[in-house]
Amino acid sequence: xxxxxxxxxxxxxxxLAVMALAPFSAPAADDPEVAAYRRAxxxxxxxxxxxxxxxxxxxxxxxxxxxxxxxxLRLNWSLPHLVLPNPAGPDGPKHQPEFDxxxxxFKDGTLNALSATGRAKVAQFRPALVAIQKQYxxxxxxxxxxxxxxxxxxxxxxxxxxxATIATQGFMGRRPDEFRPQMIAALKIIEEGHxxxxxxxxxxxxxxxxxxxxxxxxxxxxVDFDGDGKRDIWNSIPDSLASTANSLKxxxxxxxxxxxxxxxxxxxxxxxxxxxxxxxxxAEWVKLxxxxxRDGAFPENKLGDSxxxxxxxxxxxxxxxxxxxxxxxxxxxxxxxxxxxxxxxxDMIASNAPVxxxxxxxxxxxxxxxxxxxxxxxxxxxxxxxxxxxxxxGFKTRAAxxxxxxxxxxxxxxxxxxxxxxxxMKEASAARP
Numbered sequence: 416x417x418x419x420x421x422x423x424x425x426x427x428x429x430x431l432a433v434m435a436l437a438p439f440s441a442p443a444a445d446d447p448e449v450a451a452y453r454r455a456x457x458x459x460x461x462x463x464x465x466x467x468x469x470x471x472x473x474x475x476x477x478x479x480x481x482x483x484x485x486x487x488l489r490l491n492w493s494l495p496h497l498v499l500p501n502p503a504g505p506d507g508p509k510h511q512p513e514f515d516x517x518x519x520x521f522k523d524g525t526l527n528a529l530s531a532t533g534r535a536k537v538a539q540f541r542p543a544l545v546a547i548q549k550q551y552x553x554x555x556x557x558x559x560x561x562x563x564x565x566x567x568x569x570x571x572x573x574x575x576x577x578x579a580t581i582a583t584q585g586f587m588g589r590r591p592d593e594f595r596p597q598m599i600a601a602l603k604i605i606e607e608g609h610x611x612x613x614x615x616x617x618x619x620x621x622x623x624x625x626x627x628x629x630x631x632x633x634x635x636x637x638v639d640f641d642g643d644g645k646r647d648i649w650n651s652i653p654d655s656l657a658s659t660a661n662s663l664k665x666x667x668x669x670x671x672x673x674x675x676x677x678x679x680x681x682x683x684x685x686x687x688x689x690x691x692x693x694x695x696x697x698a699e700w701v702k703l704x705x706x707x708x709r710d711g712a713f714p715e716n717k718l719g720d721s722x723x724x725x726x727x728x729x730x731x732x733x734x735x736x737x738x739x740x741x742x743x744x745x746x747x748x749x750x751x752x753x754x755x756x757x758x759x760x761x762d763m764i765a766s767n768a769p770v771x772x773x774x775x776x777x778x779x780x781x782x783x784x785x786x787x788x789x790x791x792x793x794x795x796x797x798x799x800x801x802x803x804x805x806x807x808x809g810f811k812t813r814a815a816x817x818x819x820x821x822x823x824x825x826x827x828x829x830x831x832x833x834x835x836x837x838x839x840m841k842e843a844s845a846a847r848p
Contacts, residue, residue, distance in 0.1 A: 453492070456500050460490050460586050467598060476602045484578060484605060484612050491575060491583045494619050498587050517727040518776035520752045521759070529563040530763035536568060537764060543653040547640065551660035552670025556761035558626075558656045558663075561747065564757055565627040569652075577601055577617035581630070584621060597621055600630030609633070614649055624648030625655035628662075636662040659747075668743045672720065674758035675737035677708040677773055686730050686829035687817035690810035691742060694723035700736060708733075708773035727751045729813055729830030733774030751810065780832050787812075790836045793843045794819065 464485050471481050536559050537544060544555035562568055581601055585594035601621075604610055617623045621630070628637065628648055637646040640657035648655045681704030688703075698718040705724075707713055722736040735741075735755060744754035763770045784806035791804045794815050802811035808831050817829035823838055 453490075456587075457490060459500065460582075463586050464488060464582065467595070470595070470599050471602055474599050474603055476599070476606045480602060480606045484602060485582075488579055488582060490586065491579045494575075494580065494583055494588075496589055497583070498589055500587055516776075516779045516781055517732055517752045518779075520756055521772070521776065523771070526760060526763065527769055529560070529567075529760050530769070532568055533559045533563050533760065533764040534767060536562070540652060540656070543640070544656065547653075547657045547660050551657070551664040551668075553660040553663050553668050554670075554761065554765065556764040557674070557744075557757065558659045559764060560757045560761040561659055562626050562656065563760060564753070565622075566625055569625050573616040573618055573623060575617050575619060575621075576612075577615035577621055577623055577630075578612065580617050580619060581621040594621065597630045600634050604630055604633060609637075609646060610649060625652060626659045628658065632662060633658075636665060662747065663743055666743050666746050668740055669738070672738045672740050674740045674744060674754070674761070675722070675725070675735045676713075678705050678724075678734050678736050679708050679773065680705060680730075680734050684730075685817075686726055686827060687814045687821075689724040689726045689814055689829065691723045691737075694721045696720065697722050697736065700724070705734075705736065709770075725751055725755070725810065726813060726829060727755060728776060728779055729816070729828045731777040731779050731828055731830055733772045733776070779830060782831055782833065782836065786836065787831055790831070790839060793839055796843070797839075 467485075468478075468481060472478070533556070537555050541555075544559070547553070547558065548555050565571075566573075578598070578601055581594055581597045585591050585598050588594060601615060604615070605612055615623060618627060622628060623630070623633070625648060633646070633648060637648055637654070637658040638661050639646045639654060641647075641651050641653040643651070645651070646654060646658070648658055678700075684704070696718065697713050697720050700722065701713060701718065720738065722738055725735040725737045725741065726732070727735075737754075741754050741758065744757055745751070747757075748754075759770070759772075786806075787808060788804060788806035791801045791806070791812060794801050794812070795804060799815035799818065800811055801815050802809045808816070812831075813829045816831060816835060817827055819825075819839060820827050820829070820835055823835070825835055825838070
């Protein structure tokens with residue numbers, strides 16, 4: 416994003432004041448100074464849109480489609496987590512939410528309702544789902560669980576204009592480089608007649624259809640499964656579910672494996688052994704005292720399968736041995752709790768009964784995301800691999816926390832706490848010259 420030498424002063428002060436008073440909402444547009452700020456940003460946005468033309472043309476988008484759909488396009492200031500441009504440069508104030516505890520993703524009422532409706536959907540669309548599973552090797556329970564998780568089986572409306580949403584994210588979202596190709600792909604969807612601009616409704620992140628495909632996902636994985644000559648993820652449930660299965664299969668889903676197993680860990684287990692980089696045969700996990708939480712011992716024919724430990728809440732929550740299929744689910748949505756949620760709901764659908772976690776979700780502290788991000792930066796400076804420095808405690812960050820807890824003589828948890836964060840930040844402060 417190009418820099419601009421805009422005047423500073425009262426206009427920026429007004430914006431910052433509004434942001435300070437209402438950190439969870441967009442600046443008040445009726446403030447004259449804020450309105451002036453927005454007009455200036457919209458002008459930059461219009462120039463940014465026009466600069467997309469060479470890439471759009473190279474992708475096969477006509478000038479007529481480009482102009483008709485981008486003319487008058489405005490920023491969606493209501494979207495969460497925007498990085499508002501600063502008149503002194505491209506970075507501005509942004510809201511840093513707390514890093515949510517995993518337990519909030521797994522409410523019994525939600526799990527039970529989705530799995531019950533999921534079983535009904537499996538029965539309703541059985542012929543199509545049988546055919547989908549036969550062709551792609553992905554269980555019906557998995558694709559139906561994704562459908563339920565993403566849009567509540569189509570009951571959750573996508574409220575946003577996809578083009579405006581994707582363009583806003585590309586111009587002033589946290590991951591602009593990821594959204595520029597999404598914008599081009601969305602224009603191609605219109606150019607090729609798959610959907611009209613009015614039909615392109617999305618989530619705040621630009622995902623569309625029954626199972627929430629980004630435009631590039633549509634381009635790569637969408638299929639015409641109902642045989643009407645259209646790849647229609649907005650109106651055709653068979654097309655949507657088959658496209659989801661095709662996405663998973665194309666990215667490595669192994670039909671001979673499950674997504675994972677909830678397990679019980681022995682007392683004093685080393686939680687730093689988590690993560691796909693520490694995968695080993697299930698037989699070796701069994702030797703370390705890891706056991707399935709239900710359904711008895713691991714079958715003999717599965718002991719040679721590779722699996723890795725997933726501890727979404729460190730030692731303060733349930734534990735899972737995951738297969739490569741778990742990693743494929745994370746390609747759909749890069750989150751451990753998302754993959755566990757989908758896998759667990761799928762298990763409940765397939766078993767035709769409620770399935771509770773054997774492990775308890777214990778209370779954990781909720782820390783601001785920017786605090787976690789600064790903590791990660793310090794861990795990296797100390798020589799740890801924390802994965803992406805983004806304020807989210809992924810498996811590498813959790814493992815690094817465990818190593819740090821051992822070094823500091825703190826109770827081993829492998830999960831962010833005020834105690835370990837304060838201790839590490841105090842060390843960093845003392846080390847400064």
